Amino acid sequence: MDGGFAVAASWYDGGNALRHEGTARWDGREGFVLDSGTSRIEVPLAELRFSETRGATRIYHRAGEDGFRLILPRDVPAGLAGRLPASGEYGAWIDRLGLGRAGAIFAVVSAAAVALFVTAPDWLGPRIPESWERRIGEAMVGDLGGRLCHTPAGDAALDKLLAKVDPGQTRVRAGVANIGLINAVALPGGQVLLFDGIVRQAQSPEELAGVLGHEVGHVRERHVMTALLRQFGLSVLLAGANSGIGDTAAGIASMGYSREAEREADAFARARMATSRISPAATADFFERMAGESGESESDSALIGWLASHPAALERARAFRAAGKKGAAYLPVLNASEFAALKSMCADDPEVETFDLF
Amino acid sequence: MHSNVDDKAGESAFAFEGTWREFAPIAFTNLLLTIVTLGIYRFWATARERRYLWSRSRFVDENLEWAGTGKELFLGFVMVMLLFLLPYFALTFVAQALIARGQEALGLALVSGALLLIFYLGGVARFRALRYRLSRTHWRGIRGGSDDQGLAFGVTYMWKTVVGMLPAGLLIPWSMTSLWNERWSKMSFGPFAFASNADPGEVFARFLLFYLAPFILFGIGIVAAVSGAATGFTGQPSDTGATTMVIGVIGAIAFFYLGLGLIAVAFYAKFYRVAIGALRWRNLEFSFNASTMDWVRLLLVDVMLVVFTLGIGAIFLSYRHWKFFITHLEAHGEILLDELTQSTTTIAAHGEGLLDAFDVGAF
Numbered sequence: 001m002d003g004g005f006a007v008a009a010s011w012y013d014g015g016n017a018l019r020h021e022g023t024a025r026w027d028g029r030e031g032f033v034l035d036s037g038t039s040r041i042e043v044p045l046a047e048l049r050f051s052e053t054r055g056a057t058r059i060y061h062r063a064g065e066d067g068f069r070l071i072l073p074r075d076v077p078a079g080l081a082g083r084l085p086a087s088g089e090y091g092a093w094i095d096r097l098g099l100g101r102a103g104a105i106f107a108v109v110s111a112a113a114v115a116l117f118v119t120a121p122d123w124l125g126p127r128i129p130e131s132w133e134r135r136i137g138e139a140m141v142g143d144l145g146g147r148l149c150h151t152p153a154g155d156a157a158l159d160k161l162l163a164k165v166d167p168g169q170t171r172v173r174a175g176v177a178n179i180g181l182i183n184a185v186a187l188p189g190g191q192v193l194l195f196d197g198i199v200r201q202a203q204s205p206e207e208l209a210g211v212l213g214h215e216v217g218h219v220r221e222r223h224v225m226t227a228l229l230r231q232f233g234l235s236v237l238l239a240g241a242n243s244g245i246g247d248t249a250a251g252i253a254s255m256g257y258s259r260e261a262e263r264e265a266d267a268f269a270r271a272r273m274a275t276s277r278i279s280p281a282a283t284a285d286f287f288e289r290m291a292g293e294s295g296e297s298e299s300d301s302a303l304i305g306w307l308a309s310h311p312a313a314l315e316r317a318r319a320f321r322a323a324g325k326k327g328a329a330y331l332p333v334l335n336a337s338e339f340a341a342l343k344s345m346c347a348d349d350p351e352v353e354t355f356d357l358f
Numbered sequence: 359m360h361s362n363v364d365d366k367a368g369e370s371a372f373a374f375e376g377t378w379r380e381f382a383p384i385a386f387t388n389l390l391l392t393i394v395t396l397g398i399y400r401f402w403a404t405a406r407e408r409r410y411l412w413s414r415s416r417f418v419d420e421n422l423e424w425a426g427t428g429k430e431l432f433l434g435f436v437m438v439m440l441l442f443l444l445p446y447f448a449l450t451f452v453a454q455a456l457i458a459r460g461q462e463a464l465g466l467a468l469v470s471g472a473l474l475l476i477f478y479l480g481g482v483a484r485f486r487a488l489r490y491r492l493s494r495t496h497w498r499g500i501r502g503g504s505d506d507q508g509l510a511f512g513v514t515y516m517w518k519t520v521v522g523m524l525p526a527g528l529l530i531p532w533s534m535t536s537l538w539n540e541r542w543s544k545m546s547f548g549p550f551a552f553a554s555n556a557d558p559g560e561v562f563a564r565f566l567l568f569y570l571a572p573f574i575l576f577g578i579g580i581v582a583a584v585s586g587a588a589t590g591f592t593g594q595p596s597d598t599g600a601t602t603m604v605i606g607v608i609g610a611i612a613f614f615y616l617g618l619g620l621i622a623v624a625f626y627a628k629f630y631r632v633a634i635g636a637l638r639w640r641n642l643e644f645s646f647n648a649s650t651m652d653w654v655r656l657l658l659v660d661v662m663l664v665v666f667t668l669g670i671g672a673i674f675l676s677y678r679h680w681k682f683f684i685t686h687l688e689a690h691g692e693i694l695l696d697e698l699t700q701s702t703t704t705i706a707a708h709g710e711g712l713l714d715a716f717d718v719g720a721f
Contacts, residue, residue, distance in 0.1 A: 012499030017548070017698035019420070019498060054413050054421065061425075067499035067700050069423070090391065091402045091428055099387065106394040113396065139455055 007076055009034060013041065014067030024072065026080050034070070043070065050085045058087065117233060125226030130170070130190065133225050137189015146353040148175040149196065154345030157338040161205065164276040164333055165213035165269065172219050174212065176345050178352045182290075184211050186218040188228050196346040203285070205334035208342070209276075210269050210283025210320065217268030223261045259312075266316055270323045279330040280320040287317035371689040374681045375421075376414030378674060384410055385673040401435065402428030411680045417497055418693070425501070426494035442479065446472055481515025482508045485541055492545055493705050498695070502547035503703030514540060531565045531629075532558040538633045547639060548698045556636035564628040567621045575613055579606070623657065624650045634687070642691035648682065656682050 009024035011034055022036030034041045043062060051059040053074065062068040076084070088095045094102040154176070162174045172190045179195040186192050192215040194208065202208045218224055257265070273280055291313040334342070346352060388403035405428040412424035449472045456465035485508030492502030515537060522533025535556040542554040627650040634646035648656075660678065663671035 014499045014700055016700070017498035017500050017693075017695040019695075051423070051425075052409055052413055059423070066705070067496060067501060069496070069499045090387065090406070091399075094391070099391075103390060103394050106391070106399075110394055110396045139451075140458070 005077060005080075007073060007080070009073075010071045011039075011041070012067065012069045013039065014062075014065050014069070024070070028079075032070075045083050048085055050087050053087060058084075060085070121226045121229035121233065125229050126222040128222075128225050128229075133222075133228075134189045136228070137187060137191060140188055146351065147178055148193075149178055149346035149349045149352050151341065151345050151348045153338070153341035154348070157334055157342040158345075160338065161209055161212055161334060161342070162216070164278060165209055165272040166216045166220075167272065167275075172216050174216075176342070178346050178349075178354060184215050186215045186224050188224055190219050190224075192216055192219060199343055199345070202343065204282040205332070205339045205342070206273075206279050206282035207286040209273060209278050209333050210280065210286065213269030213272050214265045216272070217265030218257065218261070221261070221264050221268060223257050223265065226261070227257055262316075266319060270320065274323065276333070277329065277331045278333050279328075280323040284317045284320035284324070287313045287320065291317065370685075370687070371418050372684050372687045373416045374414060374684040375416055376411065376677070376681065378677060380414075381410060381674070381677045385677070389670075389673050398432075399428075401431035404428065404431055407676055411677065412495065415680075415684045417689075420498050423496040424494055425496050426490070446476075477519075478512045478516055480512075481519075482512035484515065485511040485544075488541060488545060492547065493701075493703065497547075498698070499700075500548045500698055501701050502545060503701050503705065504545045505703050506544040508544075511541060511544070527568075531561045534558075534629065535561065535633065535636075539636070542637060546701060546703065548701055550640040550698075553638045554633070554636050556633045560632045561625070561629050564625045567624065568618070571617055571621055575610060575617075578613070579610065620654070623653045627653045640691075640693070642689050642693065645688045645690070646686050647688065648686040652682075652686065 006023040006025040008022075010019055010021045012019060020034070020036040020039045022034060022039070025033045025035065027033070030045055032043045032045065034043060047063045047065075048070065049061040049063055051061050051069070053059075056074050057071050058074055060070040060072065062070070072084075086095070090099060090102070097105065158174055158176065162171065166172050170190075172192050174192045174194070176199055177193040177195050180197040181195050182197045182201055183195045184193060184198055185195075192212065194212060194215075198211060199208065269283070270280055273283075341348075384406055388399070388406060391399040392403055405424070405426055408424040408426065412422040415422045449468055453465040453468040453472070456462075456468065485504075485506070489504040489506075489508065492504070495502055518533040518537055522529040535558040539554040539556055542552045545552045627648060630646050630648065634644050637644040656678065660675055663674060663678075
């Protein structure tokens with residue numbers, strides 16, 4: 001019986017469209033002989049590839065022969081069935097594992113990948129060297145040059161203010177941007193901008209120390225890199241919707257940090273202010289003023305920027321208020337003329353350009 | 359040996375033999391696997407779907423066969439990502455950085471260069487998608503294809519599309535038919551090339567409906583305004599005035615979306631009848647007999663299927679569209695089976711990645 005047998009078969013040889021009907025004789029070992037009287041082809045079993053099941057037939061291709069099709073009945077004797085290539089349905093991996101098992105494995109791997117991707121900004125961000133972030137910042141934002149306000153006295157005052165709230169060896173770069181909004185941002189690459197609007201409305205230098213300390217906190221706690229990675233991840237997910245990366249530089253300005261990050265930055269600012277013996281009360285005043293403004297129905301729209309990205313102003317005011325110690329000997333952070341120079345910095349700089357990036 | 363395509367009187371040369379019950383297990387397992395692989399299985403899902411749809415599509419006395427694989431679709435996608443999307447992202451990044459540094463002109467030039475490239479590749483992609491599908495479609499062991507890479511077609515696509523839109527869009531029927539003709543005349547099945555001579559004049563009247571619509575809308579607007587003003591003059595801003603207004607606004611919106619949508623369907627129905635009707639291959643002539651009402655019914659049921667199943671019904675859309683295509687497709691003429699030899703066109707090693715990236719159909 002092992003000497004082979006014949007089954008009815010039909011085939012196309014791939015050379016032309018003629019259909020051949022005849023028998024496929026199996027020699028019991030490695031090959032078929034297809035014979036229709038007019039056509040006779042020898043096909044090694046090893047060259048057959050399963051294609052599809054159609055009705056009561058199975059269709060096989062032949063490796064390296066474009067268009068060769070062998071159509072065999074679905075039920076062939078067991079001896080032969082074991083030698084024919086196994087039928088596939090979903091694709092090689094899934095066929096081998098089975099649908100259920102493959103589905104479960106894929107689901108676990110996918111869930112792990114998603115978890116890794118979603119949490120990546122939090123654990124990857126702080127591990128990216130600051131020099132890299134600086135270079136990324138250079139590439140994205142570059143030198144803001146003429147759009148920052150400069151006067152000798154104003155620069156000196158800002159430097160003094162920064163020195164009190166930034167402990168780093170390589171100092172964060174700070175600047176006053178010629179924008180009227182009440183806002184401040186931390187840009188990629190360790191660059192912090194106070195907008196002219198927030199400087200002008202300040203009632204004391206201590207309040208600016210709080211705001212600056214907060215933004216420096218975002219840089220030092222690596223929130224900027226984390227947010228940058230999150231933004232980048234989102235743009236990869238939304239790729240195709242628009243040119244995600246292109247928008248990122250402008251998007252950084254409105255980029256939101258998590259509430260936890262905001263609290264961390266506030267805590268950073270308070271710690272630095274305590275070390276430098278700067279009273280936190282003025283910053284608390286500032287938050288209370290902001291909360292008050294937003295409570296009014298017709299508030300200045302310029303305020304919305306700061307408030308939208310920094311929610312719960314009253315809660316933050318309480319935290320700054322609580323940080324103040326009774327009887328502590330606080331030192332003035334800037335003298336009156338330094339503070340005035342800082343406030344009039346943009347008005348006094350004749351060469352400053354208008355800022356349209358944001 | 360020959361096969362007469364008109365053999366059986368009244369019966370179409372193309373027939374669809376599938377059932378949605380057979381298709382359902384394929385569609386549902388595809389959905390499941392696509393979800394658990396975060397979409398990566400999509401390529402293999404497409405191949406499985408097509409293998410089924412092609413195998414249940416009979417032409418004369420033998421079924422079609424889809425010989426494409428998920429792997430090659432996947433490779434096509436990866437290729438597009440590496441060769442195109444990454445450079446594109448890099449380019450927009452550089453352009454953004456340039457603009458931020460005040461080099462607006464250079465940045466904008468880069469951005470427009472990138473957009474121009476997308477436009478060009480869109481044309482190439484349309485060509486190659488058709489070529490890919492023909493090269494993976496077998497009938498009696500014979501396949502189709504094209505020896506053309508589609509690079510020149512990309513250029514024609516650009517200028518004809520632009521010229522078509524220039525005179526207030528009036529030459530769009532011309533650009534559509536001439537691009538259709540050019541694309542198909544570079545395709546072949548077996549040893550014989552397709553030919554197409556679709557005439558833009560035949561679809562032009564339908565196209566003019568688009569221009570008529572705003573005038574009708576304008577007319578309705580005048581009538582509504584006049585009647586609204588008339589009620590206003592009586593001195594009492596009555597309810598009827600407001601009602602007329604509301605009805606007018608709702609009617610205008612409904613007209614805009616439904617009316618223009620309907621015109622678009624009517625135009626495309628006519629376009630495909632003309633375009634496929636102009637298609638020839640050796641001694642075969644093709645026709646496509648779906649009327650505007652057939653299309654409307656297809657689309658309405660599509661919408662209901664998706665809405666009433668909360669979106670899951672979408673997995674049956676490809677089945678419905680393919681079935682619609684095959685059942686309305688007809689062919690007349692004669693095929694000599696022994697002169698129908700194997701195509702000598704080269705087979706691309708990758709799938710329609712470019713087209714996937716741009717999300718446009720092959721036809």
